[in-house]
Every structure is written in C-alpha cells, then in structure tokens.
Amino acid sequence: MQPEDLLARFAKTLRSDIGPAVKAEYPRTQAFLGAVVLEKLATELRLSQAHARAAAADRAALRRDLGAMLGAAKAPASVSEAFAAMADGGDASLCRFIEALYASRDTLGAERFDAMLGRVRQDLRRAIDRRMEVAR
C-alpha cells in the first residue's frame, strides 16, 4: 500500500467509524476535521511528483521568457539582480522579483511592466491551479 492510500484509509476510518461513535461535539468535530486533513494530505502526496515536475518546468519557462524580455532592452539593476537570483527556482526569489518589478514600474514603463508582470502571472495562475486540485 502506498503512503497516500494509507492516509486515505485512515481518513475513511475517522470519518465513518470513529467520528460517528464520538458523542461529545468538540471531539467529534475534531475527528471529522482530522479526516478532512488526512484526505488533503493523501491527495497532496498522490499529486506531489507530477506537481513538482510541472512547477519546475513552468519556472524554467518563466525564467527563459523573462530573460528574453529583460535582454531586449536595458533594465533597472534591481530587476536584473532579482531575476538572476531566480536561478534557485524558489518562491522567495520569485517574490523578490515581483517586488522589484513593482518598485521599478516607472523606470520600466507601463508596457514593459505589464508584459513582464503578465508573464509572471501566467506562472502564478498555473501554480495556484495545481494547489486548488488539493484545496478545493
């Protein structure tokens, strides 16, 4: 049995057997909420590898596209530096890049700012869609 299947089984037992047998309201709610949490974890675990692959591919594509956009014309140093830091592929560096974009909005000009932020938002949309597969 895979870990995600085991978690799903635990959730089913909590929801179907343990929760209904608990008379007091607070612990009964805890049992049902425990089932919900285990179901979410099971789904997260089941999707984790596919999501990680998709996230890495999306982030690489984002870096490639932003690199081309930044290479087309001179960009503020803060934006270029934040872009370089995105090589680590992490969310913290993407946050700093977004902040740098907003902070340099006037220097970049509306058209360039909108284009780059729009490209970042494509990535954010795909990332949140993946998380919603678990969260909804």
Added chain:
Amino acid sequence: MSQMAPADTVPDLIRDYLTDHIPGSSGMVLENVQRIAVGWSHETWLFDARWREGGETRTAGYCLRRDPGNALLRHLSDLGDQFRVLKCLEPTALPTPKVFWYEGANSILGAPFLVMEKVPGTCPNPWGREGRRFYEEAATRGVLPASFTDALSTLHTIDWRAAGLDFLGVPTPGTPEFARREIAKWRDLIAVSGHGPEPLLTDLMCWLEDNAPRTDRLALVHGAYRTGNVLIHDDRVSAVLDWELQVIGDPMYDVAYVLSDLNREGSDLLSNLVPREMFYRRYEEATGLTIDEDACRYYALLYAMRSAAFWMSASGLYRDGRSDDIRLARTAWSVPVVLERAARDLGY
C-alpha cells in the same frame, strides 16, 4: 507568564471576583454558567449572578472574555482595547454590551479578561445549515435586514472623536494612509505567522500598495461587520459584537465586507440576510454617503489579503503546537482558496 486557571476553577474565581467588585454584595451565586467559543478566539463565559445587597436579592447576567494566550489575531487586538472601545461606545446609539471590568494582570484568572453585560439574543452561525435558514426566514420578514443595515449606518455616523475613539489612530484624510496602514497591519501578521513565501500574495500586496485609494471621509469602522458578529433579539440587532479589528478609516471598508460574496455562501442576500437594493437605499439614505463601487472592489482585494493572513496565522498556531484544534490545521488549505480568488479579481 502565569498559568491559565483551569476551566473548572473559573466559575469559583469569577464568583469571588464579583463579590470583591460589587460593593456590599454577599452570598454571591453563579447560575447557568456556559463556556462558549472554544478554541478560535478569546474564551467566552456566560453566566447569571445572584447576590444579596442592602437586604435585597439582586440578579444580573454577565459575559466574561478571557485571553487564552493563543487566540487568533492576538497580535492585532487585545481585550484592553476591546474594553476601551466598548466603554467609548456606551453613550452612543450603537447597540453594544455595557462593560464593567477589565483585568490586564494574570493574577486572577491567569490571563487578562473583561466582564460585560449579557445582552439578550442569539448569534446564529451563518455558515451552518440552521443559521442560513434562520437568516433566510428573517430576510422574508424584512425587519432584521433593516436593523442590520441601520446598525451599520449608526456605526458609520458616530462622532468618533467626541466618543474618545481617536486613540485608535487617525489616518490623514485625503491620503491613502488608511489603506496602507491596513496593508502594513496584515503584512505584519503574515510575517509572524511563519508561513513560507507566496508569490501570488506578494503580487496582491504590491498591487494593493500601488492602488491604495484616498480616504476622504473617516468613520469608525468595525472591520468584520457581518451576520455572525451581531447578536439578534426580537428580529433586531441587539448588540454589535467582535470588537477586535476596529479602526478609524474608510466606511467603504465595512461596506465592501457586507457586499462581499465571501460572506454569503452563494446566496443573493448580502451577509445571507439583506437584499442588495435595500442595503444600498437604506444605508445611503441614513448615512448621506454614496457607496463607492471602485473603493469596495479595492477593499474586496484587501480582504483577500486579510483572509490569507488570517488563515496563515490560524494554521501556524497548529503547526507550531500552540493549539491542538484540528480546525486550525484544516485552514492551511484555505490559503490557496483565497489567493485563487484574488488572482481572478486581479484579472488572471
């Protein structure tokens, strides 16, 4: 920090406290002691007290709130502020509980607490099936929707300076200071939540900073005005509760919360209770304000940030072992839900 007095000792401690604080009282007895609202916010105790005073038997209903030390939003609000705000509101036309005592020290119940009057009424949960039915039925009668709207209008027309509420902090009118203060406040909560970086939230916060509206008219703003945060008696609002997020700021901040579809679970009725047209007409007539749709759209996005901060803080309490309530663990998956909603509102 001293240890919280265990729940089973609290009634006796309260009895002794009341005896000490009601001059000339003796033979104090507490009846109908109920502990409600376990886990999420301040502990709330309801009880009736009976005592002898001047040869007569006296009775009174009380509500006690104690800070358990791990309440949600405790970084943003404390019981001392709540006490002070409620005291300021007593002489106004807004229905609020009368407050009697506040103890900031831990020496009595092991944590700060306040005692206020037990106002008659119920507070049906708008997220539950029974609560939704309650509000739907009240909507057909029409009295409660009007009362709910009127209470907000009263709140927004209070002379807050005369009431002594300027201690809450007054943003400069005609500037975006109010919105920026709110962003900073919730950003701080995100920082202390220990939640990992969220690029979508960063985008939202940057957008909010860039688009902060100017606030021309200042009012006392409740900060979470909706069904579930008002007490209802005889089909009317008998008390506005949950004074944890109040500020002096843009009244549209409250209006946006009332208009938000996050507070109505798919119902056409605002806050599951008020027909939209009725709310607009009645609120605008009573306050003399015109509802600013653009400002409300902005504040709806600020609420998305606020909700994300709230859920990050809630799930962080569980993650850090400061609460064992699994409902808080569940809220970790509420963060992407509100962020997804924000992305749609931002146009992506």
